[in-house]
Amino acid sequence: MPKGLTAATGMDALTHAIEGYITKGHCAISDMFHLEAIRLIAKNLRGAVQNTPEGREGMALGQYIAGMGFSNVGLGIVHSMAHGLSALYDTPHGVACAILLPVGLEYNKPVAGKRYRAVGKAMEVPGIDAMTDEEAADATIAAVKKLSADVGIPANLKGILKEEDIEFLSESAYADACRPGNPRDTSVEEIIELYRSQID
Ligand SMILES: [Zn+2]
Structure with missing residues (x-):
């Protein structure tokens, strides 16, 4: 796979693992898969994008284990909101x-933020054990953003999302099969705000 496809599919696998870890239906067995998948992906995605054999092998295993986790428990609004963008714009x-x-992690923090520490630990965020829950959650979100930026993913939806489509996309995201699994109960209005935050 070329770099761009490796980065995109790798970040999709990370999203499966993290959304699967915080989804409403998570359980001890799915947690086990998801944390190991997060560890492998955080460790190997940069290498895979650089086409190292170790990185490729780590990602092959990490994405597979993530699939074994989330296919049993579901995902959340990151996937609900992503589906429409691909349908409408071929993103x-x-x-x-x-x-x-x-x-999604910022939005879910009030409900699921305490679980972010384990995600951050799996990503080997430095000093996370000494942090408060709030600090650990923020450091984990920062580590996700850093990994995404390092593999060349844009920081927001500017140039992709059109204002006039936000209402339709939000209704579609709310109706999406992944939405009920989101840890924080949501609404079309709140999803509209989340989309809008990405182009303002
Ligand atoms: Zn996905």
């Missing part, structure tokens, strides 16, 4: 997920 699924992952 690669992994690019849409990668841009929206930190948005």
Whole structure:
């Protein structure tokens, strides 16, 4: 796979693992898969994008383990919001997920933020053990953004999302099969605000 496709599919796999870890239906067994997938992806995605054999092998395993986790418990609004972007604009699924992952993590923080520490630990965020829950959650979101930027994913939806499509996209995201699994109960109005935050 070329670099761009490796980065996009790799960030999709990370989104599967992180959304699967915080989804409403998560359980001890899916947590085990997701944390190991997060560890492998955080460790190997940069190398895979540089086409190292170790990076490629780590990602092959990481994405597979993530699939074993989330296919049992579901995902959340990052995927719900990403699906419409790909349908409407042909945005690669992994690019849409990668841009929206930190948005979903910020939104879900009040409900699921305590679980972000384990995600950050799996990503080997330095000094996370000494942090408060709030600090650990923020450091974890920052690590996700850094990984995404390092593999060349855009920081927001500017140039992709059109204002006039936001209402339709938000209704579609709310109706999406992944939305009920989101840890924080949401609404069309709140999803509209999340999309809008990415082009303002
Ligand atoms: Zn996906």
